[in-house]
Amino acid sequence: MAGIDTNSPIPKYYQLKEIIRGMIESEELQEGQLIPSERELCERYGISRMTARQAIMELVNEGVLYREQGKGTFVAGKKVQQEAARLTSFTEDMRERGMAVSSTVLEMEVEPAGPVVARFLRVDEGERIIRLKRLRNADGEPMALETSHLLYDVARGTLEVDMSKSSLYEELRRGGVSISHAEQSYEAALVGEADAEVLGVAPGSPALLIERVTFDAKGRAFEYVRSVYRGDRYRITSVLRV
Amino acid sequence: MAGIDTNSPIPKYYQLKEIIRGMIESEELQEGQLIPSERELCERYGISRMTARQAIMELVNEGVLYREQGKGTFVAGKKVQQEAARLTSFTEDMRERGMAVSSTVLEMEVEPAGPVVARFLRVDEGERIIRLKRLRNADGEPMALETSHLLYDVARGTLEVDMSKSSLYEELRRGGVSISHAEQSYEAALVGEADAEVLGVAPGSPALLIERVTFDAKGRAFEYVRSVYRGDRYRITSVLRV
DNA sequence: CATGTATAATGGTCTAGACCGGGTAGAGGA
DNA sequence: TCCTCTACCCGGTCTAGACCATTATACATG
Helix, strand or coil: CCCCCCCCCCCHHHHHHHHHHHHHHCCCCCCCCECCCHHHHHHHHCCCHHHHHHHHHHHHHCCCEEEECCCEEEECCCHHHCCCCECCCHHHHHHHCCCCEEEEEEEEEEEECCHHHHHHHCCCCCCEEEEEEEEEEECCEEEEEEEEEEEHHHHHHHHHCCCCCCCHHHHHHHCCCCEEEEEEEEEEEECCHHHHHHHCCCCCCEEEEEEEEEEECCCCEEEEEEEEEECCCCEEEEEEEC | CCCCCCCCCCCHHHHHHHHHHHHHHCCCCCCCCEECCHHHHHHHHCCCHHHHHHHHHHHHHCCCEEEECCCEEEECCCCCCCCCCECCCHHHHHHHCCCCEEEEEEEEEEEECCHHHHHHHCCCCCCEEEEEEEEEEECCEEEEEEEEEEEHHHHHHHHHCCCCCCCHHHHHHHCCCCEEEEEEEEEEEECCHHHHHHHCCCCCCEEEEEEEEEEECCCCEEEEEEEEEECCCCEEEEEEEC
């Protein structure tokens, strides 16, 4: 089992979070199963209890674990049943579907905002924007073509990160962005010729076109994403309430 | 200003949470305003920093506050009121979009459940089902082709109703069905030849395929609907939260 | 005037303990 | 056999510090 690197710039609690997440994904820990207690994690990884606690509490907040006083901490069931559509990144979405994520960065540029992007992000035309176009693969096969437009000030930290390996949202969170909510739209469309080749489907194949504007805790729109999902591989499910 | 009661069984961090919440509600602290720093709260209320931190972090998780390293902690803006996707009928959906609804009943039959319908409705194959196929128009033009499969016992009252004029959900509610929630999936597809003619589009046009299983308050699945929406006319928007 | 630079403040992470109340399983007694 | 009590483990709360990175500001230097 991987340990915790004290000299790493990555916080210990974060390392522990990833370790626990890994154990759940590898099914070393299964749904409903008791995970090691806080005190046992402290001892095993040589960290203090408050640090172990922070890792666990964040996973509880994310719905990955749940706790019962006096009993212990358990792996939560898949929460597909529970909630209506949640705001997730592609990485998180695929992880919940149990698929392996990989990405290819096709374009990453700093450029002035055009009229469409400026309107969605509520900034002036010409404002500096990072445009990140990625091919997103699930289980090794193309799933979506995603073009994000990000406020330069918010996302400039990601320019030095290899976005083919990182989750944009995780990077942004690490960079101090507090992601709050998004307005998203879904539309059926056909795959165009250029996109078809990249996605590995025939032109005119069905596609789900998803547009999203994401807001931070201050209510500022910091991201406009336009994604083309392969209709033959992607389907959205959600629970609706009256 | 109220203080913190050390002898109270209510945890200190929780008392502080309520104090801060109160200051926001009384507008002593306003949107976007800096709140006292962790260290200042410690001193003012005679608690340790980790305790003050817990109060603040929970309010951050709840979206009441947001933090910026090196700057401070601020009061977040009021949350967007708009809701995530609600469970609505076609009639309600179009009414909210400000479009006029009309329908044509194409088929309405009582028939035994086939394997697919039986699985979705969690009944045995051969169980009596009402199948209702309608063309749904918005502002006089075809919008969707909708095929509902309903448990006979639940929906037999609708057999005597002119479903080209009535809302299915309103009729069911009138018949005593308490609609609770639904599991819905969205998928991109192409319009087939038969459907194309009815929908008034070319075969191979983009379509949004929506499947829904609707449950009543007892948790019984009573409806399975499969709808084909015209991709050129229909788009779904919703607000997602973290 | 522009440009660094020291300083102080903030939140972020972390430690090594402490006591509390809830839950459970085993020991001992009826 | 069955019940009760107790010891132990669990998470929940809390302390009093520590060092770090980020940020703003005031000041000194070119």
